[in-house]
Amino acid sequence: MADPSGAVRNPGRILVVGPSWVGDMVMAQSLLMTLKQRHPGCRVGVVAPAWSQPILERMEEVDEVVPLDVGHGQVGWSVRHAAARGVRGRYDHAIVLPRSWKSALVPFMARIPHRVGFLGEQRLVLLNERRRLDKTVLNQTVKRFVSLGLSEEEAAEGNFAIPRPRLRVDPDNLVELRLRYELSSRPAIGMMPGAEYGPAKQWPLQYFHELAAALVTEGYEVRVLGGGKDVAAGEAICQDLPHAVNLCGKTRLADAVDLLADCQQVVTNDSGLMHVAAAVGSRVHAIYGSSSPDYTPPLTANAEIHYLGLTCSPCFERNCPLGHTNCLNTLMPERVLNAIHAAK
Template sequence: MADTAKRLLVVGPSWVGDMVMAQSLFIELKARHPGATLSVVAPGWSQPILARMPQVDEVLPLGVGHGEFGLKSRRELAARLKGRFDMAIVLPRSWKAALVPFLARIPTRVGFLGEYRYGLLTEARKLDKRVLDQTVKRFVSLGVSRDEARRGDFPITPPRLSVDHDNLVNLRLKLALSSRPAIGMMPGAEYGPAKQWPPEYFHGLAKRLVEEGFEVRIFGGPKDHAVGEVISAGLGHVHNLCGQTALADAVDLLADCRQVVTNDSGLMHVAAAVGVSIHAIYGSSSPRYTPPLTDSATVHYLGLSCSPCFKRVCPLGHTNCLNQLTEASVFEAVGAVQSGTPGVIVSG
């Protein structure tokens, strides 16, 4: 790709974690196209995350729900974008995701083949899953040349979200947080229960951590509030913040934690992008495909013969990939990191 494309558009993904990982692409685009402007078509919920990425010059909200076609909204947005961009990169592989750049007549439109998008893309690339074996690699590969993408020999800069320290001070006061060192917990996973470590295990871990002098902060959306109540039940110094904080607030509060214990979720990637040490718990998914993009990560993955199945609900009915991962092993790993041991793969 020549450096003549100074007005860049990216059609962003629809999930929190994927949007965070997309920052690696944004960083690469700005490095390869000095002085370029970068705009991102994205769901409205993602604006607080994109606002924490200095590479993004403009957010173009698309008022379409997840899974919704929304032809009228796409046409209206495309009409506003005509003549404004030199190149568009389409991260989602769906047919509808490529519509806005096509209708806006953006000259160069790059994306992976998927759902017969030949006419919508000017540069439709075949996805080689052996070379591009991680989501972040797939995103960044669309910002480099075809040859580099085929070889897989391009740099990947981990995401790094900016932190609002003034907002953090206000949140600590508003939420009555203590001066204890904080451990974050993210018990939710939008994908389904086969990615969720049992709430009672989180509860047992929280109890141990409080006894060791930590404060525990539980993060998630409104749907995670009930799980947060199970984890915090009967425990002091445990704050159930599920549904009480905006996404931008979670960025700042996570950056204030010493470590976090999390399912494979969008908030896991947010935590990685603010530099906190992570304990990432994997069940039906694989740490090889969507790892936390940080060197400060301990991955807890049993790697059973049935793993990874990538199912929302355990097809065998036992979810042993999570149920057999003990709270004692995670507690021991938290202590190891606290004492300065680097991240490792934990299997029990």
Template sequence: MSEVPERILVVGPSWVGDMVMAQSLFKTLKRHNGAAVIDVMGPRWSLPILARMPEVRHALTLDTSHGQFGLKARWQLARQLRGKYDRAIVLPRSWKSALVPFLAGIPRRNGFLGEQRYVVLTERRTLDRKVLDQTVKRFVSLGLPVEEGMPPSEIPVPSLERDPDNLASLVTTLGLSSAPRIGMMPGAEYGPAKQWPLTHYHALAARLVAKGYDVIVLGGPKDVEAGEVIAEGQQGVFNLCGKTRLADAVDLLGSCEQVVTNDSGLMHVAAATGVRIHAIYGSSSPAYTPPLTTDATIHTLALSCSPCFERKCPLGHTDCLNKLSVERIAASM
């Protein structure tokens, strides 16, 4: 008996790392119904990441500015989607995130309770934070029947496709050598309480260059100055912050032997390429948002004041990161 090709719209999250982790949901849906058709609605920046997920047929974008309600845009998109889906899975917990599936008349719409979403969702699940103690577990559980999803018994790991032709072009364009590479991601959009000191990154990069590695520093336009601090005075350290697209980061990270990274969106991108990860945690917790890979070393001091989940250290010293030594990271590589 052939499987019925269920048509599913997933309303995706707004953070890079969360969108990568959402691939675990897409894989789960495909495992339960290989004929399922999965489209994902997300921010425009997410298009290149979703394009590297073979489980996703189409990526849809909602043209509204960050924080803007955009009722007209939501209504227009909903009209285009009418009659095209059997089910919607809404990953964010905001009321407005569930509005497009509701206006589109998608018959089954499930998500976690939040912001009084009694009308816009047809299946409202209560979030048990103790049982679903990780973001990825929460995502995957929404794709399973209630009796199977608390917590999920199996979570497939994200695995982004790589483009060798794009990598070859990047190596030439960016002037990279044939030396083995180590990636560094010093940024963290959430705030400084998740960022290992740049002086530590600089010192670690010097050690790696002395061993014959090239070091590539990756991040967005906001991380350009951080990359300059790490690369200052060092041959073999390439500051690529702001010079690459998100899809380029997938290919560059996949070409590295190892990466050293804060708990950030790019950490999850790197994990999904299969590269070895050295993940540094300060104010956040590896128990909640770990890199989804078996090839990772977690570096955390587990001080009595952490994890505090604050953007800035409430005690003013950020010891959880400042006292995490270069020697410790270097010894594990």
């Protein structure tokens, strides 16, 4: 049954088409939490890239994961057809978070009666409730996600609650990780030097190294986390430092959840792992360069933003268009170290 805005009242079975990035997937939990709060007893499934399944399994709100093993930017007709067949007749309502036409294919092919998402990429037929995105009201990624779980009237007001993501931690897995990588009993500080978008979001590795050296001297263990692309960065940060461990490329995404939960504080670029750290309760020191903390902030009260707000910031470019990256190069390690001390 639909209300005058077209939104389904009390949907019992909801399929969410999730985003394609780690940070966005964590932020999508705010929508899932909203659905469970507003519709007690509803069943929530998530269509998402296969890599994201370990993150989704740490969300209490997810009843089913529908992995979509399609490369970024690929159509993958056969894969999407198979996923649609698997969920056909099992969901009443679909929420499509990405704005691409490909992302709306599975709910359409599965013949889910009500399909809502933002206008974009000529998907007029694929969605039967198409909403215009007012970026002045929905000025954060997480607000856009949550708004699609609300009536259009409530979403338009923009003053609705945003639940903070909270990922489940596996203490048994953490014990295994501590043994496997011979982690010490020192209090741990996490560092995440990667940022998939590009160099204009990456604090200089030398600054990470200087900060790590100071922290090791003060009795901390530094854990550097990231993917395979961050291995060399991790080596540069840990070079010649005892009690600094490069875990980049060695751990699964689920392992990162547990290792970050074990860190007292973390220092991170604006990245997917920043949102993971926020969702497990670590004290987050978030460094912003070309991006904006107003748009994708860590969703936690336990965070400090390090952002210079230069006249050229935020530019949202992969590489500094002015060639100097002063938004990051003039943000010195001493500032972050002092903030770590103040948060003890």
